[in-house]
Amino acid sequence: MARPRGTPSTGRHRIEMSLRPDKASRQVTFSKRRSGLFKKCSELSLVCGADVVCIVFSEAGNLFALGSPSVDAVLRRYAPLHAADDDDAGVDDDREALEEMCREREAAAEQVAAESARMDLIGDEVVKAQGGRRFWWETDTEALGEAELPEFARALGRLRDNVSRHVNKLARRAPAPATAAVARAEDPASRLDLLA
């Protein structure tokens, strides 16, 4: 075994790249670690009220980015503090443009994942605020009783849609393009009807 069993390989301990398994294992590791890293970013932002941006290029060259309030917002805030280089070459090559889109799509997915994670964290806060118990949606289910379950179900569905919509909005506002279009996938009117 390259490593005992569970070994985050972090801290001031091992980390043996010399015995890197196979490409597949490394990808799994990357995926897991990236996920954990982004979660940490979200936490730092949420718990400490910090602005955070994290951009990662996998070994394969795939781009992953996370930002709070948004990637571009934080980058814009950072840029002025380093007014050294801002210009870059034009990217008018079609293939590059296509690759860019693909990568941005992934970035968008990450944004969504991040938002969802944040939602989880928020749920946790609520639970703790009430002194510990089940998650709010479950608590609510109990509180409402069987009769109201369907209605609450619709409300929960709306929350899901809301997250999606929020991400879309962020994407539209951000100068960073491709992320800009997950637009109005739902009908506002119906949602208002559900919870008004």
Place this chain on the structure above:
Amino acid sequence: MARPRGTPSTGRHRIEMSLRPDKASRQVTFSKRRSGLFKKCSELSLVCGADVVCIVFSEAGNLFALGSPSVDAVLRRYAPLHAADDDDAGVDDDREALEEMCREREAAAEQVAAESARMDLIGDEVVKAQGGRRFWWETDTEALGEAELPEFARALGRLRDNVSRHVNKLARRAPAPATAAVARAEDPASRLDLLA
């Protein structure tokens, strides 16, 4: 006792911003977390051979940045991927953009659906006995924080009102709190309904 003892407050557990200690404690927390976050960044880079950049603005406005191979190197690699949007370009670009929009929307929807499903599973988690007295809908606004998720906040607010009404309605019908409904939440069928 804001928190038991050791509580990374991560994952799908607590994180109580409602009881944000004092400014000093938060700074300590920020410092520790930022340290941990940067360490994670370094690890990801080292173990997985990824390029990583992480920029953080503390609540006080202080800047912290880490990059591998370097902050600027990764930012330069990232910037070009978001520069093709400035000039509206031609038909080809529009067509590609449209396709990208569709792909992106699907990806985002998938992510959200997946997260919703995960939330459903999380519902099985058991939390300890209730200690606080506040209801979750009384604290959600605080939990959401400083306008990070305006839409979600608004939706949750409506949900709060909605639930409040139903709780009142139940209270009028049944003066004694029925703990019998708890079992309902464990019913897989109910959970399916929640996300239908």
Place this chain on the structure above:
DNA sequence: GCCTATATATAACA
């Protein structure tokens, strides 16, 4: 900062 108790993160596995 260092220490301790807990909660997480995650590598190896199934």
Place this chain on the structure above:
DNA sequence: TGTTATATATAGGC
């Protein structure tokens, strides 16, 4: 994917 065994991360105290 989900599970499990261990190593880390980290809140609270000193």
